[in-house]
Amino acid sequence: MSRKLVILTEGHTNPHTAKTASCIIRYRRDEVVALLDATQAGKTTQDLLGVGGDLPVVSKLGEADGANTLLLGIAPPGGKIPASWRAIILEAIAKKMNILAGLHDFLSDDPEFVAAAEKNGVTLTDVRKNAERTIARRVGLRSDCLRVLTVGHDCSVGKMVTSVELTHALKARGQAAKFIATGQTGIMVEGDGCPIDRVIADFVSGSVEKMILEHQHNDILIVEGQGSLIHPSYSAVTLGLLHGALPHAMVMCYEVGRDCITGVEHVKIPPLAKIIQLNEMMASITQASRVIGIAMNSRRVNADEAEQERERVRAELGLPVCDVIRHGPDELVDAILAFKATDGWKAGE
Amino acid sequence: MSRKLVILTEGHTNPHTAKTASCIIRYRRDEVVALLDATQAGKTTQDLLGVGGDLPVVSKLGEADGANTLLLGIAPPGGKIPASWRAIILEAIAKKMNILAGLHDFLSDDPEFVAAAEKNGVTLTDVRKNAERTIARRVGLRSDCLRVLTVGHDCSVGKMVTSVELTHALKARGQAAKFIATGQTGIMVEGDGCPIDRVIADFVSGSVEKMILEHQHNDILIVEGQGSLIHPSYSAVTLGLLHGALPHAMVMCYEVGRDCITGVEHVKIPPLAKIIQLNEMMASITQASRVIGIAMNSRRVNADEAEQERERVRAELGLPVCDVIRHGPDELVDAILAFKATDGWKAGE
Numbered sequence: 266m267s268r269k270l271v272i273l274t275e276g277h278t279n280p281h282t283a284k285t286a287s288c289i290i291r292y293r294r295d296e297v298v299a300l301l302d303a304t305q306a307g308k309t310t311q312d313l314l315g316v317g318g319d320l321p322v323v324s325k326l327g328e329a330d331g332a333n334t335l336l337l338g339i340a341p342p343g344g345k346i347p348a349s350w351r352a353i354i355l356e357a358i359a360k361k362m363n364i365l366a367g368l369h370d371f372l373s374d375d376p377e378f379v380a381a382a383e384k385n386g387v388t389l390t391d392v393r394k395n396a397e398r399t400i401a402r403r404v405g406l407r408s409d410c411l412r413v414l415t416v417g418h419d420c421s422v423g424k425m426v427t428s429v430e431l432t433h434a435l436k437a438r439g440q441a442a443k444f445i446a447t448g449q450t451g452i453m454v455e456g457d458g459c460p461i462d463r464v465i466a467d468f469v470s471g472s473v474e475k476m477i478l479e480h481q482h483n484d485i486l487i488v489e490g491q492g493s494l495i496h497p498s499y500s501a502v503t504l505g506l507l508h509g510a511l512p513h514a515m516v517m518c519y520e521v522g523r524d525c526i527t528g529v530e531h532v533k534i535p536p537l538a539k540i541i542q543l544n545e546m547m548a549s550i551t552q553a554s555r556v557i558g559i560a561m562n563s564r565r566v567n568a569d570e571a572e573q574e575r576e577r578v579r580a581e582l583g584l585p586v587c588d589v590i591r592h593g594p595d596e597l598v599d600a601i602l603a604f605k606a607t608d609g610w611k612a613g614e
Numbered sequence: 615m616s617r618k619l620v621i622l623t624e625g626h627t628n629p630h631t632a633k634t635a636s637c638i639i640r641y642r643r644d645e646v647v648a649l650l651d652a653t654q655a656g657k658t659t660q661d662l663l664g665v666g667g668d669l670p671v672v673s674k675l676g677e678a679d680g681a682n683t684l685l686l687g688i689a690p691p692g693g694k695i696p697a698s699w700r701a702i703i704l705e706a707i708a709k710k711m712n713i714l715a716g717l718h719d720f721l722s723d724d725p726e727f728v729a730a731a732e733k734n735g736v737t738l739t740d741v742r743k744n745a746e747r748t749i750a751r752r753v754g755l756r757s758d759c760l761r762v763l764t765v766g767h768d769c770s771v772g773k774m775v776t777s778v779e780l781t782h783a784l785k786a787r788g789q790a791a792k793f794i795a796t797g798q799t800g801i802m803v804e805g806d807g808c809p810i811d812r813v814i815a816d817f818v819s820g821s822v823e824k825m826i827l828e829h830q831h832n833d834i835l836i837v838e839g840q841g842s843l844i845h846p847s848y849s850a851v852t853l854g855l856l857h858g859a860l861p862h863a864m865v866m867c868y869e870v871g872r873d874c875i876t877g878v879e880h881v882k883i884p885p886l887a888k889i890i891q892l893n894e895m896m897a898s899i900t901q902a903s904r905v906i907g908i909a910m911n912s913r914r915v916n917a918d919e920a921e922q923e924r925e926r927v928r929a930e931l932g933l934p935v936c937d938v939i940r941h942g943p944d945e946l947v948d949a950i951l952a953f954k955a956t957d958g959w960k961a962g963e
Contacts, residue, residue: 369747369816401878402846402847402877403880462815463814463816464815465811465812466813466815466850466851466854467811467812467850467851469850470847494853498749498857499819500857501819501850501853501855502816502854504849504853505849508847529753543899546892551881
């Protein structure tokens with residue numbers, strides 16, 4: 266039986282909080298039956314999230330015809346299940362639906378959900394659950410597998426989407442490329458990966474290195490970035506990822522107009538040039554690594570403004586710049602292939 | 615009933631692997647009855663670890679007169695219990711001893727240990743166990759509590775010992791200072807703290823910030839560093855700690871003669887000046903922070919060599935330098951108090 270999803274975003278259907286929903290709709294549209302948010306019923310996901318075309322927003326589980334799985338579609342800070350969602354989750358279980366979640370609070374640790382799931386013969390899947398105990402060793406890395414990491418000036422700026430779009434485009438050009446998912450949504454999209462923000466701190470780099478070693482028979486790995494080196498709350502995840510992935514090249518992702526750090530809005534985001542400098546320094550401790558392009562997320566501005574910003578950043582940084590959704594990823598794909606052709610990176614490790 | 619410890623280091627009694635044992639002996643000598651290592655029985659801990667005077671190394675639990683607690687005294691990479699130790703731990707439990715451990719493998723997750731402990735009415739304490747779920751918010755930090763973080767060029771170079779010695783010396787000079795323990799040994803020494811390398815990556819900075827908020831009624835917090843920003847395996851822990859502690863000043867700890875990274879010995883440690891630069895850059899994103907002194911660990915060299923090295927590093931970096939054990943911590947304490955007196959740091963946050 267194939268997976269037919271109804272995505273729960275009740276009360277949270279906006280592009281920022283419902284980023285799991287947005288990305289599943291973007292990359293797994295054929296599996297999605299409806300979005301569930303009684304406060305927005307009657308609209309489409311295109312209206313609210315900018316993706317999905319005529320995919321409906323419904324007010325009741327019963328209106329999601331044919332759905333067999335409830336996916337929790339938000340990524341709140343700290344990853345907690347909103348209290349008001351309990352009844353909806355229990356109703357879905359009673360309707361014999363499987364539940365799929367990526368939160369820090371595990372469904373499978375909740376006695377009420379576990380008992381209900383057993384009674385109804387359905388599964389509770391916590392994508393963030395892991396038992397990672399691998400320490401990074403920096404041994405056995407294939408010298409001619411190009412590792413590219415997306416990095417960012419903040420969390421939730423489009424590192425996952427950029428990584429997926431780059432991987433798709435590289436494959437379309439005949440490259441043996443693989444997307445390395447490091448967050449719950451990326452894992453749901455790709456079908457494999459590791460939720461590194463949920464790994465015990467000592468093993469973050471090791472869990473990333475393990476994925477690299479597993480997939481380095483590909484010629485290019487595009488590794489999904491997490492957080493930001495300048496984020497006061499999540500920089501541990503970011504640096505562990507950077508040192509576990511040991512990228513030869515990086516793509517810097519940023520959102521046009523964002524100037525405060527998500528979750529700590531009283532702290533300003535430094536200029537992009539500064540963030541590039543910090544990433545290059547921390548990535549280049551044992552081998553050279555540099556930012557080779559900029560992925561701008563221009564969803565909050567119009568086409569003219571996006572074009573002006575693109576030119577401004579190109580001129581300021583001397584790097585290729587594009588919005589992988591608005592402009593397509595070709596300019597960054599060209600940059601990756603040009604970098605790959607230089608061969609100098611193979612001497613690194 | 616007061617705690618009387620026998621410390622288990624069977625087969626691992628050297629200053630590097632048995633660093634938990636060394637530090638407990640150094641700072642909790644009055645609680646320790648003996649060290650247990652049948653391969654070294656008859657020697658003293660002073661012979662093997664350089665601390666403890668005539669504290670005996672015994673070959674059997676029965677020789678540790680009056681001990682009521684077995685402490686597992688090593689800190690191996692990955693934090694696993696050596697397989698050969700199971701029988702010793704079970705024997706201690708059968709002798710009605712409590713067990714105290716700081717490993718990643720929890721005694722309290724092991725059905726055989728749990729059953730034996732229940733049967734014998736003893737406790738299993740896993741110092742690394744935690745349920746941290748706090749996200750760093752950068753809100754509520756007291757502007758006139760000076761935060762000093764020990765940082766390092768590698769793991770296991772003496773950040774904990776430096777932090778404890780600095781705190782003791784500051785208190786002796788009448789300062790309201792507090793040691794903030796962030797690792798299992800520091801917690802055993804201080805009696806409180808958080809084992810941040812065992813915290814889920816998303817919550818590392820938050821768990822540190824929580825301790826800062828709890829103890830900032832003191833005038834000076836000396837925060838125990840972990841790992842190194844340049845360590846390929848553990849840098850996630852280090853950066854999360856740096857951003858959670860948001861130090862005004864840092865003390866750089868290094869071991870004389872160490873040139874390869876612990877656990878990844880094929881990777882060279884960069885020069886100290888470079889590591890200071892990286893730490894200052896990553897610490898100064900939102901407020902200025904700088905390294906104000908160097909704690910050298912000179913245990914592998916003689917007094918003359920230590921003095922030469924001290925002069926060399928002083929001249930190279932223009933900073934106060936001392937080995938807090940060999941020379942005492944006064945030079946670094948002077949540097950902290952001089953920095954505190956400048957007042958400029960209070961404008962930071």
